[in-house]
Amino acid sequence: MPTDFAGASLLFTLLWSSDVVSAVAFIDNDRIAAANKRGDILVWNLPAAAGGKAPEPARRLVGHTNEINRMLASPDGRLLISAGSDRTVKFWDATLTTGDPGTIVLNDGIARVGVSEKVARLPAPPAPITANVFVQKPLRVLTAHKDWIWGLALSRDGKTLVTGDESKVVIVWDVQTGKELARWSTKLWVRGLDISPDGKTVVTAENFPQLRVVEGETGLRGWDARTGGLKFDASKEVKAGIASVRFSHDGKYFAAARGNIENENIGGPVYLFDPVTGKKLNELKPPHLRGATDLAFHPDGKHLFTCGRDRLVKIWRPGDGELVRELGQTSKGPFGEAYHAISISPDGKRVAVADGAGQVLIYSFPGRE
Template sequence: MKRSRGDLDRAEFAREVEAARGIDGRRTARTVDADPSAEPPWPAAEFVPGPTLRERITREGPLPPHTVPRLAADLAEGLAAIHACGVVHRGLDPDHVVLTDDGPRIVGIAHAPRTPPEPTDPAACAYLSPEQLRTPDLVTRATDVFSLGSVLAFAATGSGPFEATSTATVVHRITSEPPALTGLARYPDLRGLVAACLAKEPGERPTAEALLERLSATTPRPGTAPADAPPAGTFARKWRPTRRTALLAATAVAATALAVPAYLLRDSAPAARSPAPDDASPTRDATRPAARLTGHTGPVTCLAFAPDNRVLASGGADRTVRLWDTVEARETATCEGHAGAVRAVAYSPHDRTLFTGGDDGTLRTWDARTGAARGELATYKGTFDGVRCLAVHPEGAAVAVGVGSRIELVDPATGRSRATLTGHTGRMSWVAFSPDGTMLASVAA
């Protein structure tokens, strides 16, 4: 006897649920129960705490640059696990990615039988593949890869590559136009990968397993420090820290208004010296390092001089803060306590306290001279929230802490927030007080 379409749908749903139970749950929500015979049929998955990717970006703007490749690798891992069990997600979008304390998780894997969707909201179809829009019943693993490419573009830029105000325009862009990927210019490697995922023909897209292999070779996995450096400016382009070296450098960049302390220009050669060539300056070559400070085992991510110019603090992706005697060019202390890369260091105006912040979302304080830990002054636990920049009021009255897309004005003694400044839509990258302490400037990427 010929079975009805409903019976076939229920049988397919039962097979999908059984397969979904075997999916590795490290990057997915586990399917814990289902009833294919119920009216209507239903699946049940474990509860995954945390905001969705859409909620996070709507609230705080695009993800920080160093987290996007890691997110890509984690989601590729989740899709690879789903596909290995013979399941196709069919609906991966920013609402089906939950950001937990342990990393992103893909949810909504097992679907109850349903008729093909006919979305009227442009956002409802902006992450579908061309083949889904043409023939909803004929979806494959390549369909999920296309959706992944759109999700990653959204994570990095705050908008999907095919977004528009009308459903008809979205459908036309997905099926007939190239994706809008100009916002991925600062991710050259990721841009090529996303473009490959968004190929119109399913057979031209990489598999989730191939994506995972490619990303795993270049992306720090959980437990390793991210390897990105701060946004490059004139100084950073001339003296970009290597993986294991911080440079105390006197550079010929007077136009950038970077003051170079006299002791860094001091000639270290004996008093007796050969006459300088006619076309050379009698002073030290300002394009060469005056001292080389080695010790960090990862990229140097931030620097700050103590007010007395005697100590330089450097923070690194190796999760340490190091203090250097700038006269003797030697390390005097290593400060350990952050659980992620250190992104910002700043001294109090009285040489007593060093403030540091990092990817672990903590604001910490240290004895500015000995490096002894004083404790965790404040914690910001939102997913992907990290302290990216700091500035101390010239009189020490407050600390400006750049967290997400906001600034917290913190009491330097208690860590309590006195005010929250909002307005940026991107990730905080720089913050600075005016010399008289009456103004605060900020930049978000």
């Protein structure tokens, strides 16, 4: 295996609770936000240097009433945007340093072993860890969606937001005003989406219904971001639901991760597509076991990071399709706690992983520029 990212190491494990951490986003190089299925968002200030105790969260963002499915930060680090199953998109002021005082329990004491592990006696739950935080409410709430929101993407200049939901609706927004710029319907439920670097194309990953894997009931389509007109349909190039899509920084291709639902019989390959024709250019192997869940391009423009239900982070070199590094340890057996989302710091020196086991993993890459 090549030496790319050979110095990668686990820097911090940020404990939270027994619930699934469903989304994660670097606000800047030293601040990380994570969200869970309860609708909570926490923000940590990360130490500049490695070593020492993992930090406790500094802020708690409240307002969502259901699972948060996607989250991202604006390029200037001034806004955090989240979307979820409460059918809302929420904007948060990421520049605030104060707020109402509050607390958060980082370990709610629910043991994760029991009947399935065939233990004779349940272990005693650990003592709860309570952290002091500033509590923050959203800056703005968008309520135009009428179903669960799974698609969330921001243009490279931070001026245009695109969202998509399970009622097959895609909406393009002006970030500054919150005004709708365009709206159209997709063929199937939107599971993920992205907007091209030039702001002209939106790619949607679609599926229907969620609990079935039937060829012909998954979709991967490109749309005109201004009119909503169909530009290409690459649905026949994939045989199961796509969980996440991302354009490369130069816009020459986009990547799609297969694995929108847990399936031990279907792997989670990552595909590369031509953004003009929708033609499949390559399939990165070996795939994630049981499905890939999210992906992100490294700022160096040469590497792609993916995470999956096998509890691995894979680092790829799309130029030649080479797998250059794996982080983590493959889970044992089917239907374990998955890695749900991934985010890379703007300087490319850290990666954060949203862990289904109720924690956030921070890896560092010493010497990366």
